[in-house]
Amino acid sequence: MTKRILIVDDEPNIVVSLEFLMKREGFEVAVASDGEAALRSVEESRPDLVLLDIMLPKKNGFEVCQTIRANPAWQSVKIVMLTAKGRDTEVAKGTALGADAYMTKPFSTKDLIAQVRQILGES
Numbered sequence: 001m002t003k004r005i006l007i008v009d010d011e012p013n014i015v016v017s018l019e020f021l022m023k024r025e026g027f028e029v030a031v032a033s034d035g036e037a038a039l040r041s042v043e044e045s046r047p048d049l050v051l052l053d054i055m056l057p058k059k060n061g062f063e064v065c066q067t068i069r070a071n072p073a074w075q076s077v078k079i080v081m082l083t084a085k086g087r088d089t090e091v092a093k094g095t096a097l098g099a100d101a102y103m104t105k106p107f108s109t110k111d112l113i114a115q116v117r118q119i120l121g122e123s
Contacts, residue, residue, distance in 0.1 A: 005022050039068075049078040101115050
């Protein structure tokens with residue numbers, strides 16, 4: 001069964017790159033450009049994994065992560081925070097809120113794919 005990935009980022013160039021990369025790897029891909037749209041998408045189509053930026057309009061990535069983790073029905077959704085915010089306190093906050101992984105931009109596409117496959121149990 002094809003795994004579903006939700007890309008949550010408000011920068012079109014990053015979304016296009018990630019969407020191309022994930023589709024090339026055989027994943028089904030959905031996109032949300034703000035935190036509220038991300039939560040609606042999780043409600044409607046329950047992705048297997050969310051690639052989540054932190055700096056988002058409406059709700060930031062930390063709030064989105066916290067909301068997903070607070071909903072028992074969404075516990076199986078994996079979260080990879082993918083952000084330019086790489087300070088130790090931000091990484092600690094992301095993992096404390098329930099992110100399964102935290103990667104900082106710029107990132108290696110090879111490393112990202114490896115991380116996604118490992119979290120989804122496909123490596």
